Amino acid sequence: MITKPPTLDDVAQAAGVSAATISRCINTPDRVAESTRLRIQAAIDALGYTPNFGGRALATRRTNIIGAVIPSMANSVFAGGIQAFQEVLAREKVTLLIGSSNYDPDYEFEQIQTLISHGADGMLLVGSKRPERTQQFLISRRIPTLNIWCYRADSDQLYVGFDNHRAGQDVAKLVLDYGHKAVAIVSGICDGNDRAADRLAGMTSVLDVPAYGAQTVMVHQTKYSFDHAAKAFDTVIAQSPRPTAILAGNDVLAAGMTQRAKALGFSVPDDVSITGFDDIALAQFVDPGLTTVRVPQVQMGHRAAEELLAEIREPGSGRSVELLTHIIKRGSLGPPAQG
Amino acid sequence: MITKPPTLDDVAQAAGVSAATISRCINTPDRVAESTRLRIQAAIDALGYTPNFGGRALATRRTNIIGAVIPSMANSVFAGGIQAFQEVLAREKVTLLIGSSNYDPDYEFEQIQTLISHGADGMLLVGSKRPERTQQFLISRRIPTLNIWCYRADSDQLYVGFDNHRAGQDVAKLVLDYGHKAVAIVSGICDGNDRAADRLAGMTSVLDVPAYGAQTVMVHQTKYSFDHAAKAFDTVIAQSPRPTAILAGNDVLAAGMTQRAKALGFSVPDDVSITGFDDIALAQFVDPGLTTVRVPQVQMGHRAAEELLAEIREPGSGRSVELLTHIIKRGSLGPPAQG
DNA sequence: CAGAATATTGCAAGCGCTTGCATTACGATT
DNA sequence: AATCGTAATGCAAGCGCTTGCAATATTCTG
Known part of the structure; x- marks a missing residue:
């Protein structure tokens, strides 16, 4: 029947x-x-x-659906934040429509369109910069949008995140404090990824200060995967002078490099120090543990949900909020070997 | 304007x-x-x-939205599968409405209701057993539903997953093959979690075979978190006879225990072997690497999407599919110390 | 070139729910 | 008891899109 x-x-x-x-x-x-x-x-x-x-x-004219497009669900970088975000939404009987962009702005745009055509009342996006047409689309559709994983004071958009540039500086300073003079950076691909770009810029802005007497041996960009990290390590470690420290753009890269370093017989941190970024769960299991930047994922997710919800219910009422990061010291960063 | x-x-x-x-x-x-x-x-x-x-x-009368309720987004256990699932949907311009149940059947029910009231055309659920009222609700609403992470041949429901029971047996057998006689199991909480229950049942079904001459020192259930895992290790390792191998219900537990074991000065696997389950990214970074059961996450996500889509477009056309798991050997499992 | 078949387009009736306005019911007030 | 204020309910007009059927235009067929 x-x-x-x-x-x-x-x-x-x-x-x-x-x-x-x-x-x-x-x-x-x-x-x-x-x-x-x-x-x-x-x-x-x-x-x-x-x-x-x-x-x-x-x-x-309301769906009580909020869309989110994140770069990737495969690695756990975004998982914690999204989980926190979703918890708050669930409490309000709002649900989460999810898309992933694979770090590709075009694909991100496509996903945004799809989510919106599926009725999303608001959008959660990662990062701050995106192609003009994407911005225009969001504006023309009048979709309340909030950006996470970054923070910009000078913008009229909504952000709930932290200052990647400054965090990048922090790690770089720490590494210099340890006495490293030959440093390499293995960053994520900056094109289309403002967080990666900001982190990298922050790092180099410190490393390149002549007074510190340090040298940036190489800046290498690669995809966030263990395999790419391993290859990147091979490239970077072959430079001359050989870097005594490698700053990674995130923990996936740092973990992949650490593993590769050990496989090649390098001792971390005695032969080469490695720092990460994000403090994902993995960071404490890598041996040695990753010295990395802890990102307030859960807090970010919660606040983002609150502010976005506010903005949706009453346009103009959402607020940007800047969160702070701090460095977690573990064993992967040490002083360089004596000269 | x-x-x-x-x-x-x-x-x-x-x-x-x-x-x-x-x-x-x-x-x-x-x-x-x-x-x-x-x-x-x-x-x-x-x-x-x-x-x-x-x-x-x-x-x-169509939304082109599919709902999925997964136990947790925080750990990466489900991330890969969902990512794969979503990829297929995106290709078909279908989007993913997501909820998480925190391994709680009541909360799962609530989430299912929310997603459906938000127009989901179909549902992706994890696991096979759920309360009667949940089943009834799904049936009364005529929502095409597909279950992943498990497989049941004898059911009229749709599954795309694997046999947790058999996989549990496989690990247990392997451990016995290594010569372990005193074994402990640290499982996830089985109440409301059929995957955990099946894995556990599979393990004990092998361990308890008298002919093997092995003894199950303890079966301990705990939440999937690193902290709980550490506590569980403390409990289990204090038993007498002290187990020479601990079978974990998943990699989060195994990783947490491994770390705790090392912190307490135990050598893995010399003092105690530990096996995992799921083969999440973490498993290869733990030192020693986790011997674990690899779950075909990506394949599961893809097939699940295909079959669920088929079932939605033409009820009755979706097929259940059983996938295979296999054991990945790394360093965390070794022979027991000599007598 | 007539007649038939086919390709295009328009008409209009819903799909199920919300909401401003009108109406009615019910006490309370004087 | 007449008047008034308020609470409760009903009316009916949409909200924006799809689709069966009918009307018209175009292309074939012999």
């Missing part, structure tokens, strides 16, 4: 009131008399009624 | 045709003459038109 799901009218009929009353009973129970409310509730339960999503979306 | 987004009628007006033709041009381009199609396309581009989601959903 293929019965169509019950509609508002069916319930109305069953309860002996008008459809409008049913609707009110569901959305604004206070505006309905106690007695009828009970009767209606009984009818709803009896029929197993659930509001039709399309009808409701059409009438209210 | 707050302009409302353009509607079908606006485009129709602009292109000088009826709304119906625009609709066809978007959904079934072949049924529209080349010339008008171009004209319409131009109008669409000029106005920046995008179909309204609610209207479309209402008219077609």
Whole structure:
């Protein structure tokens, strides 16, 4: 027996009131008399009624769906933040429509379009810079949007994140403090990835200060994968002078390089120090543990959800918030071998 | 200037045709003459038109949204599979509405309801057993549903996964082959988690075979977190006889225990062997690498998407598929110390 | 070139729900 | 008891899109 799901009218009929009353009973129970409310509730339960999503979306111009497109779900970099984000949404009966961009701006645009065409009331995006057409699209559609994993004070957009540039500087300073003079950087691919670019810029801005007397042996960009990290290590370690420290753009790269270094017989940190970025779970399991930058993922997810929700409910009410990172010292960074 | 987004009628007006033709041009381009199609396309581009989601959903009774409820997004266990799942959906312009259950059946039910009330055309769920009311709800709503991370031949439901029980047996056998006689199991919490329960049952079904002359020192259930794993290790290692091998219910537990073991001065695998389950990225970075069960995550995600999509487009056409696991040997499992 | 077949397009009736406005019911006030 | 204020409900007009059917235009066929 293929019965169509019950509609508002069916319930109305069953309860002996008008459809409008049913609707009110569901959305604004206070505006309905106690007695009828009970009767209606009984009818709803009896029929197993659930509001039709399309009808409701059409009438209210609201879906209670928020879209998020993150660079990747495969590595756990974004998982924690998204989980936190989703927790807050769930509490508000808002759900999360998810897309991933694979770090490709074009693909990101495509995903954004898809999510929006699927009714997203708002968007969560990672990073701050994106192609003009993407920005235009978001603006023209008037979709409240919030960016995470970065922070910009000088922008009219909404951010809940941290300063990648400064964090990059922090690691670089720490490495110099340890006395390293020959340093290499293995960064993520900066094209289309402002976080990677900012981190890298922060690092070089410190390393290149002549007064420190350090030398940036090489800056190498590669994809965030263990395999690419291993290859990057091979390239970088073959430079001359050989770097005594390698700053990685994130923990995936740092972990991959550490593993490769050990496989090649290098001791970390005695022969070469390696630092990471993000402090994903992996960082503490790599041996030696990764000295890295801890990113306030959970907090970021929570705040992002709150602010984005606020912005959606009342445009203009969302606030940007800057979070702080701090360095977690583990064993992968040490002083360079004596000369 | 707050302009409302353009509607079908606006485009129709602009292109000088009826709304119906625009609709066809978007959904079934072949049924529209080349010339008008171009004209319409131009109008669409000029106005920046995008179909309204609610209207479309209402008219077609289709949202092209699939819901997925996974136990957790925080650890990377499910990330790879979901990523793969999403890739296939994206290709079909279907999007993913996501919820997480935190391994709690009640919360899972709640999430399922939310996702469905948000219009999900189909559901992806993890595991096979769930409370009666959840099943009933799914059935009464006629929501095509597919279960992953497990496989049951004897069911009328759809599965794309593997046999946790058999995989559990495999690890247990391997451990016995190495000569271990005193074995402990640290499992995930089985209540409400059939995968954990199946794995555990598989393990004990082998360990308890008298002929092997082995003894299950202890079976301990705990949450999937590094901290809980560390505590579990403390408990288990204090048993008498002290186990020479610990079988973990997943890699998070195995990694956490390995780390704890080393912190306490135990050598892995010389003092105690540890095996994992899932082969998440972490497994190869733990030192020693985790001997574990590799789960075909990506394949699972892809096939799940294909079958669920098939089932949605034509009920009855989705197929269950059983995938195979295999053991990855790394250093964490070795023979027990001599007597 | 007439007649038939086919390709294009338009008409209009929904899809299920919300909501401003109008109506009715019910007490409370004087 | 007449008047008034408020609470509860109903009416009906959309919200934007799809689609069966009908009307018209175009292309074939012999």
